[in-house]
Amino acid sequence: MLENIKEFASEFFVTGDPLIYGADVSIVLATLGIVFVLTYFKKWGWLWRNWITTVDHKKIGIMYILAAIVMLFRGGVDAVMMRTQLAFPDLNFLEPEHYNQIFTTHGVVMIFFMAMPLMFGLFNIVVPLQIGARDVAFPYLNSLSFWLFFAGAMLFNLSFVIGGSPDAGWLAYPPLSGSQFNPGVGQNFYIWGIQISGIGSLASGINFIVTILKMRAPGMTMMKMPMFTWSVFAASTTIIFAFPILTITLLLLFMDRFFGAHFFTLDGGGNPMMYINLIWMWGHPEVYIVVLPAFGVFSETVATFARKRLFGYASMVFAMVIISIISFFTWAHHFFTMGSGANVNAFFAVTTMIIAIPTGVKIFNWLFTMYKGRITFPTPMMWTIAFIPAFVVGGMTGVMLSVAPADFQFHNSYFLIAHFHQVLIGGVVFGYFAGLYYWWPKMFGFKLNEYLGKWAFWLWNIGFYVCFMPQYLVGLDGMTRRISVFSDPNWVGLNVVSTIGAYIMGLAFLFQVAQIGYSIFRHEKDTTGDIWDARTLEWSMPSPAPEYNFAVIPQVHGRDEWWEEKERRRRGEKPWQLGPIEPIHMPKNSAIPAIMAICWFVLGFGLVFHWLWMAIPGLIGVFICLYARSFSAHKAEYYIPVEEIERTEATLRGGAV
Amino acid sequence: MAQSPAHGSDHHDHHAAGHHDPQDIKLLGFWIFLVTDVILFSTLFATFIVLRNNTNGFEGGADLFNMTGVIAETFLLLTSSFTSGLAVLAMHQNKVKPMIIWLVITGLLGAGFLALELTEFVELVHEGATLQTSAFWSAFFTLVGTHGVHVTIGIGWMISIIIQIVRRGLNADTKGKVTVFSLYWHFLDAVWIFLLSIVYLMEVM
Numbered sequence: 030m031l032e033n034i035k036e037f038a039s040e041f042f043v044t045g046d047p048l049i050y051g052a053d054v055s056i057v058l059a060t061l062g063i064v065f066v067l068t069y070f071k072k073w074g075w076l077w078r079n080w081i082t083t084v085d086h087k088k089i090g091i092m093y094i095l096a097a098i099v100m101l102f103r104g105g106v107d108a109v110m111m112r113t114q115l116a117f118p119d120l121n122f123l124e125p126e127h128y129n130q131i132f133t134t135h136g137v138v139m140i141f142f143m144a145m146p147l148m149f150g151l152f153n154i155v156v157p158l159q160i161g162a163r164d165v166a167f168p169y170l171n172s173l174s175f176w177l178f179f180a181g182a183m184l185f186n187l188s189f190v191i192g193g194s195p196d197a198g199w200l201a202y203p204p205l206s207g208s209q210f211n212p213g214v215g216q217n218f219y220i221w222g223i224q225i226s227g228i229g230s231l232a233s234g235i236n237f238i239v240t241i242l243k244m245r246a247p248g249m250t251m252m253k254m255p256m257f258t259w260s261v262f263a264a265s266t267t268i269i270f271a272f273p274i275l276t277i278t279l280l281l282l283f284m285d286r287f288f289g290a291h292f293f294t295l296d297g298g299g300n301p302m303m304y305i306n307l308i309w310m311w312g313h314p315e316v317y318i319v320v321l322p323a324f325g326v327f328s329e330t331v332a333t334f335a336r337k338r339l340f341g342y343a344s345m346v347f348a349m350v351i352i353s354i355i356s357f358f359t360w361a362h363h364f365f366t367m368g369s370g371a372n373v374n375a376f377f378a379v380t381t382m383i384i385a386i387p388t389g390v391k392i393f394n395w396l397f398t399m400y401k402g403r404i405t406f407p408t409p410m411m412w413t414i415a416f417i418p419a420f421v422v423g424g425m426t427g428v429m430l431s432v433a434p435a436d437f438q439f440h441n442s443y444f445l446i447a448h449f450h451q452v453l454i455g456g457v458v459f460g461y462f463a464g465l466y467y468w469w470p471k472m473f474g475f476k477l478n479e480y481l482g483k484w485a486f487w488l489w490n491i492g493f494y495v496c497f498m499p500q501y502l503v504g505l506d507g508m509t510r511r512i513s514v515f516s517d518p519n520w521v522g523l524n525v526v527s528t529i530g531a532y533i534m535g536l537a538f539l540f541q542v543a544q545i546g547y548s549i550f551r552h553e554k555d556t557t558g559d560i561w562d563a564r565t566l567e568w569s570m571p572s573p574a575p576e577y578n579f580a581v582i583p584q585v586h587g588r589d590e591w592w593e594e595k596e597r598r599r600r601g602e603k604p605w606q607l608g609p610i611e612p613i614h615m616p617k618n619s620a621i622p623a624i625m626a627i628c629w630f631v632l633g634f635g636l637v638f639h640w641l642w643m644a645i646p647g648l649i650g651v652f653i654c655l656y657a658r659s660f661s662a663h664k665a666e667y668y669i670p671v672e673e674i675e676r677t678e679a680t681l682r683g684g685a686v
Numbered sequence: 687m688a689q690s691p692a693h694g695s696d697h698h699d700h701h702a703a704g705h706h707d708p709q710d711i712k713l714l715g716f717w718i719f720l721v722t723d724v725i726l727f728s729t730l731f732a733t734f735i736v737l738r739n740n741t742n743g744f745e746g747g748a749d750l751f752n753m754t755g756v757i758a759e760t761f762l763l764l765t766s767s768f769t770s771g772l773a774v775l776a777m778h779q780n781k782v783k784p785m786i787i788w789l790v791i792t793g794l795l796g797a798g799f800l801a802l803e804l805t806e807f808v809e810l811v812h813e814g815a816t817l818q819t820s821a822f823w824s825a826f827f828t829l830v831g832t833h834g835v836h837v838t839i840g841i842g843w844m845i846s847i848i849i850q851i852v853r854r855g856l857n858a859d860t861k862g863k864v865t866v867f868s869l870y871w872h873f874l875d876a877v878w879i880f881l882l883s884i885v886y887l888m889e890v891m
Contacts, residue, residue, distance in 0.1 A: 166711050166715060167711075167715060231722055234722075235715055235718045235719055235722070236715070238718055239711055239714050239715045239718065242714065243706055243710070243711050243714060244706060244711075269718060269721055269722050269725075270721075270722075270725055272722070273722045273723070273725035273726040273729065274725060274729050276726060277726055277729040277730055277733075278729070280828075281733065281828065284817065284824065284828055285824075288817045288818070289817065289818040290817045290818065290824035290827075290828070291740075291742070291818070291819075291820060291821040291824045292733065292737070292821060292824055292825065292828075296742075297740075297742050297818070297819070297820050297821055297824075298737065298740030298741060298742040298820045298821035298822065299737075299740070299821050299824075300736065300737060300740065300821065303733065303736055303737070307729065307733070652842070656846055659843075659846050659847075659850070659863075660846070660849075660850060662859075663854075663859045
């Protein structure tokens with residue numbers, strides 16, 4: 030009996046690596062610490078009522094962002110470990126198997142569990158406030174989306190200490206990710222971690238499309254929407270067309286691994302290239318999904334801090350819509366070397382070049398917005414300005430990669446690695462940081478410390494160029510991606526420099542953590558709700574916004590409605606005529622989303638280990654939750670009475686409504 | 687360019703004036719969900735079409751499909767789509783009892799469809815065609831099975847709606863549920879037409 034348990038445990042837990050034992054200890058300590066703090070300060074009820082069961086888009090947004098920052102840390106540690114291993118030739122810091130796992134989890138964590146939740150966090154916090162809505166269209170579904178993401182992220186990260194991490198790259202190409210060459214449970218964690226959180230993403234895509242189409246304040250036509258909301262609309266539309274492909278691709282890989290089907294196997298008539306096509310039909314739109322909202326952020330910050338209307342509004346909208354359409358027709362440029370033939374490659378090369386055009390239009394629009402503006406340089410604007418050269422260079426190297434014959438040289442080299450990190454960090458990460466700094470006062474009612482923020486900014490930027498510029502060169506020299514050791518003496522210098530850059534970015538992240546920690550205790554309070562003197566509706570209300578957002582929904586007349594309103598007031602004209610306060614219809618909190626996510630987690634965990642005794646109850650739990658919601662949904666609403674709204678408004682606005 | 691659509695919807699928005707009809711919002715949400723489901727099935731169809739000749743030396747669909755059963759399945763499912771339409775008609779006339787009866791008939795027809803489909807699957811497995819046999823059969827079982835799972839979930843969903851209507855009667859909320867369910871059911875019917883043409887008929891022709 031004891032022998033059996035021992036044998037099971039040695040299979041079940043990942044053993045043998047001191048780094049992992051360290052992680053085990055820190056996970057146990059962190060969990061105990063959290064439990065202790067919550068119990069000691071009697072915060073369990075607070076956590077349950079205010080966060081776990083909340084359906085408030087602002088709180089859900091904050092939870093997304095918190096989770097994303099934790100995941101940024103995990104993905105960043107992976108990155109620094111990889112760069113450490115590659116600093117010098119023939120190092121033995123990481124075993125090859127461990128290195129494979131780390132580059133896999135780095136990619137998965139950064140895209141699925143860092144970029145996506147940070148993006149959804151900003152969607153949640155900003156969109157309803159920008160369009161003058163009280164919440165998203167489906168607040169309950171919104172909470173479910175978050176908890177599904179969270180369950181997926183936890184399931185995936187568990188693979189680090191239980192069962193073993195996936196090691197077949199961030200997109201898990203078969204046959205390497207099939208059961209023939211990858212019999213362990215790591216790839217199962219990959220499938221279910223992403224599948225569960227992907228269902229949440231899909232639901233969020235639907236939710237925000239309906240929110241934007243149906244919940245806008247009266248008078249706000251589509252062409253009067255703030256540009257960030259447009260970017261969310263474009264990204265969400267891309268999500269609903271792209272994510273079902275991912276769902277099916279992962280399902281088919283699961284069928285291969287679990288049931289021994291032959292979709293992507295080498296025998297039985299399977300076709301691994303089918304997987305590569307399918308995964309990139311989702312994967313290429315995915316990179317535009319994450320970058321479009323960053324473009325939206327820049328459009329807001331650039332107008333706010335240049336004190337000018339956004340230049341070329343309509344062309345911005347068209348550029349975004351066109352990008353989201355063409356993003357579905359470029360996928361094969363990820364594998365020009367597959368051998369699809371000259372005509373196929375030519376088609377995808379041309380579409381890839383075409384998609385650079387609307388992006389270029391946007392860059393010029395931002396530049397023209399700044400032209401002759403009275404520009405100020407707080408941290409959100411600094412990130413915006415840093416984005417432009419970073420993204421232009423990244424875009425240029427992208428066009429180089431799109432030249433199909435040349436791509437045979439660049440393919441799978443560090444040139445490619447440098448390119449996509451440049452657009453993903455320079456575009457997405459810089460954009461989300463700009464958004465995070467910009468809307469932070471709206472989320473929490475205070476500004477983040479600018480001094481530490483500027484340190485973080487410069488360290489990030491310097492580290493970024495120091496890390497990735499050498500990679501272009503070493504890539505052209507022939508260094509390929511995903512190698513765990515190199516021996517060529519010509520590559521040493523560039524790799525050392527690149528590693529130094531990675532450490533500088535790690536340091537920059539620590540500055541950001543310090544910035545947040547410091548600002549919680551000493552900060553400039555946002556007393557007006559409009560700390561940046563900004564242009565859109567979210568700045569017309571107190572910071573942080575009350576749970577019902579708008580006491581009275583404003584009537585919108587033009588773009589930049591809040592700026593226009595301030596102009597009217599400055600000119601001494603009549604301010605907004607807001608109607609009388611009426612009782613506000615609100616959704617009630619619900620525990621079902623969190624419980625259903627636990628059921629999904631149980632289902633996923635059972636399928637990872639082929640334990641049907643665990644998976645089936647998990648599945649039944651999911652259906653019980655669906656039924657419970659269907660039977661109780663009509664009771665899950667209430668009204669906030671007028672007196673309470675008036676009281677809240679009076680406290681928040683210091684008496685002046 | 688930016689101005690012309692603005693005028694049209696300006697007028698419409700004045701009507702909405704902050705009061706959003708929840709049923710309207712749910713209906714739009716469900717249509718968009720159906721779009722995602724279309725993509726889901728399209729991906730499976732694409733996979734099937736790519737892999738349809740990869741039979742790995744084993745018999746393909748032309749040899750093993752039992753078309754009598756498939757025609758019967760088609761007949762049952764198409765009829766159920768019609769009866770679910772009748773249920774919605776009865777709902778609009780506020781006739782609760784006929785509506786429930788039509789829904790129950792829809793469910794029974796759906797269950798009959800499932801029973802035939804399962805029989806077909808069991809027969810195929812006895813002939814040696816399983817998920818593991820070849821890429822063709824993997825793609826076949828996954829595509830047809832995904833549709834079957836959708837039908838199963840639809841029946842379970844419908845049962846819950848019937849129970850709710852018996853308990854709470856017809857109101858805007860329960861009516862919305864029936865409307866959305868019938869959309870879903872018609873959608874499964876449409877998917878089946880494609881299954882019949884692309885999987886079965888193109889195989890045996």
